[in-house]
Amino acid sequence: MESGAAMSRAFDRIGTWIGWAFFADLASGLTLTFGYMFSRPVTMEYPDKEKWLPYSRYRGHHFLKRDAEGEIKCVACELCARICPCDCIEVVPYEDEKGNRRPAKFEIDTARCLFCGLCEDACPADAIALGQQYEFSSFSSRDLVIGRDDLLGKPGKATTGGGVVAARLNTKKDVLVETNEPQGYNWWRNIRRT
Amino acid sequence: MELIVALGLIVFKVALLIAILLLLPLPLTWLERKIAGHMQQRMGPMRVGWHGLLQPVADGIKLLTKEDHIPADADRFLFKLAPILALAPPFVVFVAIPFGESVSVLGNEITLYVSDMNVALLFVFAVIGIEVYGVIFGGWAANSKYSLLGSLRTCAQMISYEIPMGFAVIGVVILAQSMSLLDIVRAQADVWNIVYQPVGFFVFFVAGLAEAQRIPFDLAEAEGDLGAGFHTEYSGIRFAFFMVSEYVIMVLVSVLTVILFFGGWNGVLIPLPPVLWFLLKVAFFVYLFMWFRFTFPRYRYDQLMAIGWKVLLPLSLANIIITGIAFS
Numbered sequence: 371m372e373s374g375a376a377m378s379r380a381f382d383r384i385g386t387w388i389g390w391a392f393f394a395d396l397a398s399g400l401t402l403t404f405g406y407m408f409s410r411p412v413t414m415e416y417p418d419k420e421k422w423l424p425y426s427r428y429r430g431h432h433f434l435k436r437d438a439e440g441e442i443k444c445v446a447c448e449l450c451a452r453i454c455p456c457d458c459i460e461v462v463p464y465e466d467e468k469g470n471r472r473p474a475k476f477e478i479d480t481a482r483c484l485f486c487g488l489c490e491d492a493c494p495a496d497a498i499a500l501g502q503q504y505e506f507s508s509f510s511s512r513d514l515v516i517g518r519d520d521l522l523g524k525p526g527k528a529t530t531g532g533g534v535v536a537a538r539l540n541t542k543k544d545v546l547v548e549t550n551e552p553q554g555y556n557w558w559r560n561i562r563r564t
Numbered sequence: 565m566e567l568i569v570a571l572g573l574i575v576f577k578v579a580l581l582i583a584i585l586l587l588l589p590l591p592l593t594w595l596e597r598k599i600a601g602h603m604q605q606r607m608g609p610m611r612v613g614w615h616g617l618l619q620p621v622a623d624g625i626k627l628l629t630k631e632d633h634i635p636a637d638a639d640r641f642l643f644k645l646a647p648i649l650a651l652a653p654p655f656v657v658f659v660a661i662p663f664g665e666s667v668s669v670l671g672n673e674i675t676l677y678v679s680d681m682n683v684a685l686l687f688v689f690a691v692i693g694i695e696v697y698g699v700i701f702g703g704w705a706a707n708s709k710y711s712l713l714g715s716l717r718t719c720a721q722m723i724s725y726e727i728p729m730g731f732a733v734i735g736v737v738i739l740a741q742s743m744s745l746l747d748i749v750r751a752q753a754d755v756w757n758i759v760y761q762p763v764g765f766f767v768f769f770v771a772g773l774a775e776a777q778r779i780p781f782d783l784a785e786a787e788g789d790l791g792a793g794f795h796t797e798y799s800g801i802r803f804a805f806f807m808v809s810e811y812v813i814m815v816l817v818s819v820l821t822v823i824l825f826f827g828g829w830n831g832v833l834i835p836l837p838p839v840l841w842f843l844l845k846v847a848f849f850v851y852l853f854m855w856f857r858f859t860f861p862r863y864r865y866d867q868l869m870a871i872g873w874k875v876l877l878p879l880s881l882a883n884i885i886i887t888g889i890a891f892s
């Protein structure tokens with residue numbers, strides 16, 4: 371029994387040596403890369419042809435919400451400004467005609483924001499959230515300070531997402547990746563993972 | 565009159581050869597980047613031209629318009645000489661390379677080689693040896709540690725691998741009873757040398773990988789540990805010279821492998837034009853080079869030396885002895 375196990379181990383080792391002599395290890399490496407060469411690329415042709423749609427949990431550009439009457443939800447409590455680790459929210463309250471506390475000024479310095487989403491969690495009025503927009507680069511950091519009215523117009527959370535859609539890079543006016551399809555093929559499904 | 569025609573023909577052939585070899589790196593860089601991309605599940609160049617086909621042209625324009633910088637303490641003469649020394653020999657070697665038998669154009673027999681030397685093989689190895697000077701001078705003249713280390717490695721590598729490479733082809737010479745590349749190909753009309761000389765092919769190909777400084781033997785420019793090795797300090801057009809030289813040598817080693825061991829333009833089974841057969845085989849070996857590059861890691865320096873002296877050299881010597889006994 372004992373010697374049988376030793377024998378088979380010795381055969382194993384001899385087999386390994388024979389494999390080395392005929393470059394079995396190199397050959398298996400070559401077959402692997404050859405297989406990958408004819409597999410589907412996992413990268414996206416991002417600005418030119420394709421674009422990734424973020425999931426609804428994605429933390430992109432902030433947006434401010436309105437309630438059912440179309441009024442801004444924010445009550446200017448400044449809790450978001452307090453909790454923000456980067457100190458990038460500035461809220462100045464005022465009292466409107468109906469006697470509600472509302473923000474006169476609401477500015478987010480997205481150049482400093484780290485997109486932690488704490489402002490969204492802290493808000494008692496469910497007024498601020500981080501949406502799906504992720505393309506807002508700029509040549510000047512001053513342009514990245516976004517005011518209240520701009521924030522109200524920003525796109526909200528994604529409803530679909532997790533896919534790649536056809537897109538087109540438009541540099542006419544601004545650098546913009548345009549897309550009009552709501553949903554694309556599932557990118558993760560197509561990754562070869564071995 | 566006949567002399568002028570013959571002379572004109574040679575000038576035409578040489579000019580054509582130089583033009584082809586100078587333009588060859590353009591598609592090859594594209595191919596290499598595409599193969600690299602797809603092996604790593606990327607797409608490679610996609611943005612300039614259809615599937616990035618014009619990318620090499622864009623790169624070429626970029627290299628031509630970049631500043632040609634010479635380091636302050638460099639040896640200016642050697643620094644300028646090195647790229648030319650690296651570029652010229654691979655081109656010169658192609659003078660002795662046959663691409664096929666003659667074809668008839670307008671009733672005239674035109675040979676598909678510039679010259680049929682009776683010692684072509686010797687010529688090839690002698691001239692290709694000069695290329696090392698370009699690398700050594702480049703590394704030395706730049707007055708940089710990375711470059712110097714790169715060229716030191718190249719020195720050692722070339723000396724270690726040129727010997728087994730030279731020995732490996734002796735078996736082929738014994739079989740063909742000639743050093744002319746044309747005769748060597750003709751001798752393989754029925755059976756390719758790979759059948760008789762598998763060990764010779766193995767030694768030649770591994771040494772050829774080292775000669776072309778390709779992975780797994782690209783220690784001279786190991787970008788992981790030496791910046792860019794011997795051409796760290798080169799920029800612009802001089803850098804382009806080194807790149808072109810590298811690609812031409814890669815093609816050269818492929819061509820030599822095909823001529824010496826894979827029957828040159830002799831085909832099997834499928835009757836294709838001989839030149840096409842030749843090009844297909846060369847293309848396969850060029851692909852093999854790139855395939856290796858994106859599969860294997862780089863050997864350590866001591867491993868490189870051990871492979872050269874302890875494996876390839878004894879193998880090539882044994883190959884000579886066995887071939888000599890079997891075919892005398």
Ligand code: SF4
Binds near residue numbers: 453483485
């Ligand atoms: S996401 Fe984080 S860093 Fe950005 S504004 Fe909100 S709390 Fe501040």
Ligand code: SF4
Binds near residue numbers: 492
């Ligand atoms: S967004 Fe929310 S947390 Fe911030 S001030 Fe308005 S109500 Fe308060």
